[in-house]
Amino acid sequence: MTDATPRPGAPAPDPDLLYSEDEEALRAAVRSLLTDRGAPATVLAGLESGAPHDAGLWRALATDIGTAGLLVPEKLGGHGASAREAAVVLEELGRSVAPVPYLTSAVIAVTALLGCGGGAEVTGPLAALAAGDTVGVLALPLPTAPGTPPDLAVRVAADGTLTGRVTSVADAASADLLLVPAEGPDGPALYAVEATAQGVRTDTVTPLDLTRPLGHLTFDGARGRLLATGDRARAAVDRALLTGAGLFASEQLGVAEWCLAETVRHTAGRTQFGRPVGSFQALKHRMAALWLEVASARAAARYAADALASDSPDAPVAVAVAQAYCGPVAVRAAEECVQLHGGLGMTWEHPAHLFLKRAKSDELALGTPGRHRNALGALVGIDAP
Known part of the structure; x- marks a missing residue:
């Protein structure tokens, strides 16, 4: 086995944005759980319960699968994974708009605590968050x-x-x-x-x-x-916000992926004038253009997750790029999903509106795309117009 550590003075290795086998295995476990207990139709049915989140689903996700402790070091009761693995979880949560506090507790709160040192006042709450016994905000x-x-x-x-x-x-x-x-x-x-x-x-x-x-x-x-x-x-809070914003792009990616896949599925199955409506050239062009945007969003989100995982000095730039790009793509994908579903897409019974609302609210969370574009300009030395 060769030593992958770069020599002093050597350029840093290029990030590997492909998903590893472990990441795909994690995705499969989370997707299986969400398909069984957190599908969009199930989420829609539970919205009027008045509960702040789905406690049973959160317990299964956080404790049974162990995702709550991904970012917590093993010596503190976690799994010692990285932002890349947490990003995979958020992609799948975006695909189901599951009502669970993963971003706020397992990502932002955990990262804030990790920046506070190693005293008992920190390690105790971290262990509780990692076990899924406590929700932190x-x-x-x-x-x-x-x-x-x-x-x-x-x-x-x-x-x-x-x-x-x-x-x-x-x-x-x-x-x-x-x-x-x-x-x-x-x-x-x-x-x-x-x-x-x-x-x-x-x-x-x-x-x-x-x-x-x-x-x-x-x-x-x-x-x-x-x-x-x-x-x-101050540094602990800012690192938590940076990590949250960077991984938030993966949730936005998941929202866009579901909207595109559902739109393709619907237009391939609905016929008009004896043909699937998805075969009409105008609709094919719209979905092809959206596919390109989603593919670009995936690259931006993956780079942000990899930069955070490797503690790269480019992490602030990567996060700003991801948030400036992925938010609008998620909104555009959700709008297309609603519109290309026709009258069905405007009904409460179809889950398309859940994804549009999530995309619109995500676009305002942890900084608007415009705010991140301005930040990006400052980071790379380009003045805003």
């Missing part, structure tokens, strides 16, 4: 983008209590543990607060995308455990 508005320090709405008093209100927090109602960025006496800090602690209130709101609930968090003298302060706290 970073208490920031869902539209918060990486790259710039977020406005901190929570303040820490002299006695260590937290006060403030954070709006539009994804999966807030599902959370057991809140990771709260706050402005303390000595600058920014990150606290762990139990969602059921005294002085914490969660108000649910009705979002566009019912499969990813939002909530407003109010802290009124709540007490938490200090995880990190100063530059370490």
Whole structure:
């Protein structure tokens, strides 16, 4: 076996964007579970239950398959995998718009905790998140983008209590543990607060995308455990947002892939004037153009995941490219899916509207495409027009 480590001064190896055997095996396991228990029709049927997420599906995904601990090191109870494996899970979740808190808990919250050091106040929550016993949420508005320090709405008093209100927090109602960025006496800090602690209130709101609930968090003298302060706290939060945004592109890719596949299936089976409507040249051109966009989105999402997995210095650029491109592709694919299904696509009974709502809400989450294009310009030294 040859040593794959590059020699000092040698150029870094090109990223391998192909899926490995292990990644394909993980995909097969997740897809099998989602086909059985989280298909779009099943998701649609459960939307009116009032539950913040599908607890049974989350337990099977997080604990039985073990996806909740993919990014957690083995010594802390996880699997020691990388962002590439987490991206595969998110692709499949995008293909089913499953109502589970994987992105918020197993990706963003886990990454924030990993950036806080190795004390007991960090390793304990990490082990609980990795086991799937706890759902963690970073208490920031869902539209918060990486790259710039977020406005901190929570303040820490002299006695260590937290006060403030954070709006539009994804999966807030599902959370057991809140990771709260706050402005303390000595600058920014990150606290762990139990969602059921005294002085914490969660108000649910009705979002566009019912499969990813939002909530407003109010802290009124709540007490938490200090995880990190100063530059370490700021870096932990920014890394969590960067990782979340980069892997979020894989979810958007999954949304676009389902929409394209479902549109091709529908137009191949529906006939008009004695021919499948998908055989008409105008529709073939539209679906071919969409296929090219989805293929390009796959390359962008995979590169972002690989850059995060290898801790590449190009990760911020890769994430900005992926988010600037994949969000609009997912929206376009969902719009085409609804339109090319005709009247059927406009009904509540068909799941196409779930994917359109997910795509539209995803386009605003963790930074808009325009925000990421501006960030990309700054990263590569090109001024915005």
